[in-house]
Each structure stands twice: as structure tokens, then as C-alpha cells.
Amino acid sequence: MNISSSLPKKIEEIIRERKQIFQRELSNDDQHFVAQNENLLTDTVITLALGKNILLKGPTGSGKTKLSESLAAYFGQPVHSINCSVDLDAEAMLGFKTIVEIDGKSRIDFVEGPVIQAMKKGHLLYIDEINMAKPETLPILNGVLDYRRQITNPFTGEVVKAKPTFSVIAAVNEGYAGTAPLNEALKNRFVTFEIPYISGDVLLSVLKQESILQDERLLQQFVSLSADLMTLVESGRLPEEASSIRTLVDACDLALYIPAMRAVESAIAGKLDDDREKAAVMNAAETWFA
Incomplete structure (x- = not known):
């Protein structure tokens, strides 16, 4: 601590x-x-x-x-x-x-x-x-x-x-x-x-601590994705759970074994009910992982 x-x-x-x-x-x-x-x-x-x-x-x-x-x-x-x-x-x-x-x-x-x-x-x-x-x-x-x-x-x-x-x-x-x-x-x-969401270097250190994924470049891409998702949450296009640290760690863990886009689809977009919200998450992810 x-x-x-x-x-x-x-x-x-x-x-x-x-x-x-x-x-x-x-x-x-x-x-x-x-x-x-x-x-x-x-x-x-x-x-x-x-x-x-x-x-x-x-x-x-x-x-x-x-x-x-x-x-x-x-x-x-x-x-x-x-x-x-x-x-x-x-x-x-x-x-x-x-x-x-x-x-x-x-x-x-x-x-x-x-x-x-x-x-x-x-x-x-x-x-x-x-x-x-x-x-x-x-x-x-x-x-x-x-x-x-x-x-x-x-x-x-x-x-x-x-x-x-x-x-x-x-x-x-x-x-x-x-x-x-x-x-x-x-x-x-x-x-x-x-208790606000964390971002930037602080988020990167948390992902290194909490996730089994240790690829620095890929973790940094997830940090960038998180920033985009938080922007979408602040504009009202996504619910708060889409930018949860918990779901981000899930996506990072999956990305050790499967492509990052599939990891995001299952761990983040898959938890949302609205098709437009799912599409917004995947569009943001394409910026970093396509």
C-alpha cells in the first residue's frame, strides 16, 4: 500500500x-x-x-x-x-x-x-x-x-x-x-x-500488479483503450461498468492467450446489453488492436 x-x-x-x-x-x-x-x-x-x-x-x-x-x-x-x-x-x-x-x-x-x-x-x-x-x-x-x-x-x-x-x-x-x-x-x-477511476501510469502499474499479462506494449494499449472508454462514459454513450478496472483486468488476462479484440469483446463489450454500446466499445478497441 x-x-x-x-x-x-x-x-x-x-x-x-x-x-x-x-x-x-x-x-x-x-x-x-x-x-x-x-x-x-x-x-x-x-x-x-x-x-x-x-x-x-x-x-x-x-x-x-x-x-x-x-x-x-x-x-x-x-x-x-x-x-x-x-x-x-x-x-x-x-x-x-x-x-x-x-x-x-x-x-x-x-x-x-x-x-x-x-x-x-x-x-x-x-x-x-x-x-x-x-x-x-x-x-x-x-x-x-x-x-x-x-x-x-x-x-x-x-x-x-x-x-x-x-x-x-x-x-x-x-x-x-x-x-x-x-x-x-x-x-x-x-x-x-x-474514489475516481485511475488512469495513465497509475493504471499501468495496477494492471502490472493485478493482471497475468505482462507485455508492456499490450498493457499500454489497454491503458489507452481505458481512457477512450472513460471519455465515452463521460459523454453518456456508455454506462460506468464499461470502464471498470475489474473488466479491464479480465480483458488483459484473456489477451495473454487470445487476440486482444476477442478479449475486449468477451470481457468488456459482452457485459453490456445494448447493441450500440457494444459497438462503441469495439470501435474504440479497433483503434488500438485492429
Whole structure:
């Protein structure tokens, strides 16, 4: 993880303390996320060290999940995840009751969900696509996200107080079908960071790191293709997923074994439903690979 070496001394002390608590040091395998602006890494590390919640805003495939994984690894903290949808309910977040058999006798046990587990253990909680959840579902987390850092479990009556190392990282994809704007009360409980797509030399270094393709010339052509696709996205001719880093890595991997045009057709154009959008991708690819 390429982070500034100029972190304040107090923040470095907090990071060391957490690593001692969770007994895990950062390894080379944890260095996933590369930012277009290195200040992003420094600022998100400081925000988490101060015990604040983070909201990551950016398009699909821009690296929001990668950033959260890298932050967790940097602090040495395990992560509990929630993937939001319209079906998300309190049980999926907090846990549920179930009947278990012990020594031939039945009893009701409570299986703790990701929110309760993360709070009790002082781990990080990652909430993916938080704006996909129904607005009436999320207020249950208000006390978890503010200064109280606690919740009364409606299923057990237990008052759960989070450990000091507990924090929340949430991610949103704005403007997608099925999403709803976060209400002000919820947004005010987060420090917000924009996660843009990466480009140029930064993207090239990510492709070298993430893809099995290592041909410098071919990778550079994919970087150029990515720039063209982002231009098409910005003009409204393509959806954001067409310029996803994830799909670009898929295309690079395939291009190690098949022609680049076929790789682009399967990994990028093939994921789109509109024929005009598919044609726009392939026309852009012809510029570099025909």
C-alpha cells in the first residue's frame, strides 16, 4: 500500500497499538489498492485511526472494495461485511434466532450477525452499496454510527457497546437503478471520500500488479483503450461498468492467450446489453488492436 511516510506521530502510535491488539502485520500481499492521488490513502488511514466512519463514493470497479481491504490490512483488523440490497433486513445485519440440539435437548440460540460481531470484537464493518438498502432499514444503525457506538439488540434485548477499535467503512454507487439517496442524518455520520477511476501510469502499474499479462506494449494499449472508454462514459454513450478496472483486468488476462479484440469483446463489450454500446466499445478497441 503506497502511503505517505509523513503520518502524524500520534496516528502512527494508534496504528501500532491496533496491530498489537490483532497480532497482524502488513505484508506485501495486502498491498492491493493504488490511488490516483496518494493523499487519499493518507487521509483515509488518518480518518480510521481517529475512530471515524468512512463513506467511499465512486463508480463500479473504481476500487472501493480494494481500498477497504487495504485499510483493514494496514491496521491489521479483520473485516465483517454486509452486501446491501432491497431484501436487507435487521436479521441480516444483527443476527437471528435458531433452534439447536445440545445433548438431545432443544434450545433457542442467537446467531450474531456482522454488525454485532464487529462491534464486540472491535473489528471493521464494511457495508457495500449502502444506498441499495431500503431507507427504512438503515436507521437501526444510527446509534452504531454516531458517538454512542452502541445498539440495543431488538432480538435479545442486549445492549451492545462497540470496542474502541470498531469503525465502519461504507461504499455507494450513485445514480444506479435501485439505489436511493442517503438521508442527511446518515450521511452526517460519515467522512466522505471520492474514489475516481485511475488512469495513465497509475493504471499501468495496477494492471502490472493485478493482471497475468505482462507485455508492456499490450498493457499500454489497454491503458489507452481505458481512457477512450472513460471519455465515452463521460459523454453518456456508455454506462460506468464499461470502464471498470475489474473488466479491464479480465480483458488483459484473456489477451495473454487470445487476440486482444476477442478479449475486449468477451470481457468488456459482452457485459453490456445494448447493441450500440457494444459497438462503441469495439470501435474504440479497433483503434488500438485492429
